[in-house]
Amino acid sequence: MEDVPGVKEALQKNNNAAAAAKIEENLKQQNNIPLNIAITGESGSGKSTFVNAFRGLCDDEEGAAPTGVVETTSEVTEYPHPNYPNVKLWDLPGIGTTKFPAKKYLKLVGFEKYDFFIIISATRFTENDVKLTQEIQKIKKKFYFVRSKIDNDINAERRKRDFNEEKTLKVIRDDCVHRLRDLGVESPQVFLVSSFELHLYDFSLLHETLDRDLPEHKRHALLRAMPNISLEIIDKKKKTFKRRLYWLSALSAAVVAVPVPGLSIAVDIAVLVKSRIEFKILLLTYKHRNHLRIQPEDPLQ
Ligand SMILES: Nc1nc2c(ncn2[C@@H]2O[C@H](COP(=O)(O)OP(=O)(O)O)[C@@H](O)[C@H]2O)c(=O)[nH]1
Ligand SMILES: [Mg+2]
Structure with missing residues (x-):
């Protein structure tokens, strides 16, 4: 004990x-240890859906972040965990818009308060995502890449006769890693996630990694807020x-x-x-x- x-x-x-x-x-x-998780990435990449899934909410439930095909988040929005309000997910606006130019982005979103950043992409990580990681590195905060909507990729690939899930996941992961490397990110770690099915793919691995990287007292806060997947x-x-x-x-x-x-x-x-x-x-x-x-x-x- x-x-x-x-x-x-x-x-x-x-x-x-x-x-x-x-x-x-x-x-x-x-009970009161704060944990602030910044969720960022381009519009439509699945940020708000990820925030809801993490908080154990359906997208249409009261208090859920609005999601959808045309929804864009133009402000920093705070979503406390329903049971552990000291754990907050912050749905950030996409980087690189006129309102949030890459150079000023971190300052505008109030970077100091976040314990780490999750950068989400539904397809390929973009130049803007990389600009953001470079800025995050400068302020010495941790960041993790999430490649979202993996269920869509798997369902599309499943139609092929020689479908192999493991192979498909490896192709997607390698592609993201290569692209990030080409854009100048050293040894990037990419987690493949479906916010509709958190128990599949790499979400558990993402938790293990965060658990390893966080200071002891923050680990408890993260664990308590984790969905039971x-x-x-x-x-x-x-x-x-x-x-x-x-x-x-x-x-x-x-x-x-x-x-x-x-x-x-x-x-x-x-x-x-x-x-x-x-x-x-x-x-x-x-x-x-x-x-x-x-x-x-x-x-x-
Ligand atoms: N199939 C699938 N669709 C997703 C997933 N995450 C988000 N979406 C869909 O992608 C669209 C954009 O998601 P949203 O969370 O609003 O993106 P945001 O603009 O980054 O906040 C919505 O129609 C979501 O239902 C996922 O993991 N799988
Ligand atoms: Mg959104």
Whole structure:
């Protein structure tokens, strides 16, 4: 079990109240760690659809980013995650328009606040996408390339008699990588994604990569906001959930032992009970969807 800073010291001094306060502070902090993800790319590349899929919303749901064949985003729009509002996806306007010329783009979209950038392209990455990566490199922020609408490519290729999904994906990936290299991007990493089917292709790999690159405290924020698209993600969530529950029980035990004025754990516990139920449902749905014949397990076992 990970340590909460200051708890051991407080307990060694027999100061339960101080230990409880440290635990509560730490639990609250975990809820409030900001993570700002910038989604950029040309108009029509699938930015808004990606934002919605990441937040677990359908495109026509209330609070979803507007999407469509003629929709263009001409402003920076903020979309907080419905359950974890500290995680925000920012739907950015396309680079290279008169309103957002490449040179001034990062300044105009307020680059400082983003933890990293996801650059989306539905076909080939363009000169503008590359200009943007060059500017992002200058400010030393991370960026990732997403080649979107892979379901369309696969469906079109499927009509051919010698269709092979793996080969098709490799051709698309190699093509993007070569193009980005030709445009001057060193060792580009490209993730093939369908926002209609996040559980397929490279979305999980994108998460793994972000998870590796992010600082520890931001990783938790990302994981909690991730859509439940694979057993790995569900399993990782289960682990952090158990850790949180452990500290909450420690906190409630400390409060019972020495009542500490001003400590409010009731709300947090209600949230945990609710998420425990949600957890079970999502696990069952996931298994059902993937035709896994696994008995539903208690997420806390
Ligand atoms: N087949 C498919 N279509 C997509 C995908 N992502 C976006 N689209 C469609 O592409 C069009 C433009 O998407 P939108 O998200 O509005 O693009 P934006 O202008 O970059 O925000 C819409 O009709 C979407 O339904 C995808 O992963 N697969
Ligand atoms: Mg849009």
